[in-house]
Amino acid sequence: MLTALRIDPRDNVAVVLRNVQKGEEVLVNMKTGAVHLTAQSDIPFGHKIAVSCLLVSEPIIKYGEEIGNAKTPIQSGEWVHLQNIYCERGREN
Amino acid sequence: MHTFYGYRRQQGLPGVRNWVAIIPSVFCANTVVRRIAQQVVGAVELTHPVGCSQVGLDLELTAKALKGVGRHPNFYGVVVVGLGCERFQAQELADSIAAMGKPVEMVVIQEEGDTQKAIDKGVRLALKLVEQAAKQQKEEFPLSELCLGLKCGGTDSTSGIAANPALGWVTDQIVAEGGSAMLTEVTELIGAEHVLARRAVTPEVGQKILETVRNMENKLKVGTAHSDLQNRSALISPGNEDGGVTTVVEKALGGIHKGGTGPITGVLAYGEPIGEPGLYILDCPGHDGEAVTGLAASGCQVVVFTTGRGTPTGFPGVPVIKITGNTSTFERMKFNLDFNAGEIIDKGLSIPEVGAGLLQKVIETASGVPTKAEIGMNDELFCITRSYGG
Numbered sequence: 001m002l003t004a005l006r007i008d009p010r011d012n013v014a015v016v017l018r019n020v021q022k023g024e025e026v027l028v029n030m031k032t033g034a035v036h037l038t039a040q041s042d043i044p045f046g047h048k049i050a051v052s053c054l055l056v057s058e059p060i061i062k063y064g065e066e067i068g069n070a071k072t073p074i075q076s077g078e079w080v081h082l083q084n085i086y087c088e089r090g091r092e093n
Numbered sequence: 094m095h096t097f098y099g100y101r102r103q104q105g106l107p108g109v110r111n112w113v114a115i116i117p118s119v120f121c122a123n124t125v126v127r128r129i130a131q132q133v134v135g136a137v138e139l140t141h142p143v144g145c146s147q148v149g150l151d152l153e154l155t156a157k158a159l160k161g162v163g164r165h166p167n168f169y170g171v172v173v174v175g176l177g178c179e180r181f182q183a184q185e186l187a188d189s190i191a192a193m194g195k196p197v198e199m200v201v202i203q204e205e206g207d208t209q210k211a212i213d214k215g216v217r218l219a220l221k222l223v224e225q226a227a228k229q230q231k232e233e234f235p236l237s238e239l240c241l242g243l244k245c246g247g248t249d250s251t252s253g254i255a256a257n258p259a260l261g262w263v264t265d266q267i268v269a270e271g272g273s274a275m276l277t278e279v280t281e282l283i284g285a286e287h288v289l290a291r292r293a294v295t296p297e298v299g300q301k302i303l304e305t306v307r308n309m310e311n312k313l314k315v316g317t318a319h320s321d322l323q324n325r326s327a328l329i330s331p332g333n334e335d336g337g338v339t340t341v342v343e344k345a346l347g348g349i350h351k352g353g354t355g356p357i358t359g360v361l362a363y364g365e366p367i368g369e370p371g372l373y374i375l376d377c378p379g380h381d382g383e384a385v386t387g388l389a390a391s392g393c394q395v396v397v398f399t400t401g402r403g404t405p406t407g408f409p410g411v412p413v414i415k416i417t418g419n420t421s422t423f424e425r426m427k428f429n430l431d432f433n434a435g436e437i438i439d440k441g442l443s444i445p446e447v448g449a450g451l452l453q454k455v456i457e458t459a460s461g462v463p464t465k466a467e468i469g470m471n472d473e474l475f476c477i478t479r480s481y482g483g
Contacts, residue, residue, distance in 0.1 A: 005254060005438075015250055015337070017438050046250035046337035046401075046419075063253070065288065067343040080339070087340035089284045089310075 103194025157364025161390025249336020253347020255418025382476025407466025
């Protein structure tokens with residue numbers, strides 16, 4: 001049973017479909033077959049998990065488009081949210 | 094081809110309801126309007142806080158909103174109630190409604206003398222209109238006579254993967270059958286405008302989409318520029334963040350799914366009705382009430398409102414179908430919600446499967462089945478947009 005959904009083949013994050021616990025194996029759908037990740041922390045339902053490693057300022061891709069950039073290096077399986085991504089649009093200057 | 098049952102009007106699209114609307118031209122008439130509506134089954138009240146001491150664009154937006162809702166296809170007729178001295182005169186509103194061939198009556202409190210006399214006159218006029226309305230039979234109309242308003246609010250991450258794609262499927266079907274739909278909340282398009290502009294039917298429309306979003310973004314920058322207001326500058330809410338949506342672009346990309354995949358015919362100004370059928374972008378801000386009021390003022394007979402976190406809100410006289418992609422929200426709030434698209438996530442149902450169910454729900458609602466918000470008499474979403482010199 002899928003635990004995370006990658007919406008577009010270009011995405012580097014997936015959406016977890018239930019609450020995930022630290023250390024749990026997360027199954028993500030991918031066009032070439034399912035991928036197994038290990039959750040690096042607890043991840044709440046609906047939040048994002050990194051599907052691959054990301055460097056600082058690398059774009060985060062969801063829905064096939066850039067939604068923001070990495071604030072810190074991100075490991076695969078890590079929870080991706082306010083603590084490690086930033087977005088230039090809609091920010092005070 | 095799908096059909097729905099509705100009420101033919103003298104001009105424009107058919108109504109999906111046959112209410113008599115009681116509308117104040119100014120907030121000072123609110124209590125009279127409320128008391129009239131309370132005494133007449135079949136009447137709905139559209140109270141609001143404006144109409145007094147306004148000038149320029151601010152007054153014009155009020156005029157557009159009141160004329161747009163006054164002329165709405167879901168109203169058989171209208172009783173306009175004025176005070177007498179207001180900037181936006183009851184006569185102007187009544188004339189605009191009459192020009193649509195819609196029955197309209199007018200009561201002016203200062204002319205009648207006092208509120209009791211105004212209420213008495215208003216009740217008698219409303220009763221007469223309700224009796225006439227009751228004689229009208231429904232007729233069958235094709236989906237090409239439907240204009241669907243698209244809204245999302247209380248977004249969480251299920252909105253972008255379940256509820257909005259299911260609604261987008263419905264939008265594509267309706268537009269394919271010659272009908273119309275409107276996407277709005279321009280603040281919620283920031284970050285996704287290039288995706289929408291690519292779908293414009295002409296380069297001019299594409300350019301207009303980009304300008305509309307940029308103008309809104311600039312207004313927001315001006316509004317939040319003061320250093321004291323930095324804690325008030327977030328474009329996404331605590332509810333969005335708790336629900337897994339991290340950036341405004343992510344929210345926008347999830348939101349635009351409700352507009353489906355088809356071409357975008359044009360950009361409408363506040364209060365502007367559609368011309369030829371198709372999918373449009375309506376220039377309104379992200380406030381849930383202002384957006385739904387804009388959709389109603391531009392003539393959408395039904396609104397579908399996707400919500401991840403859940404909202405009980407409704408609009409007087411216009412059915413607002415509430416759908417969520419979050420099954421636990423649906424289970425907790427089903428007293429106020431109409432449809433669960435969460436089965437896409439927890440049962441692995443496909444978007445077309447769930448979309449077909451939602452289209453059925455839209456048709457049933459148009460044909461007379463009341464939404465939870467109508468049954469609950471929720472009318473929070475009637476909110477007229479102000480312009481504070483910006």
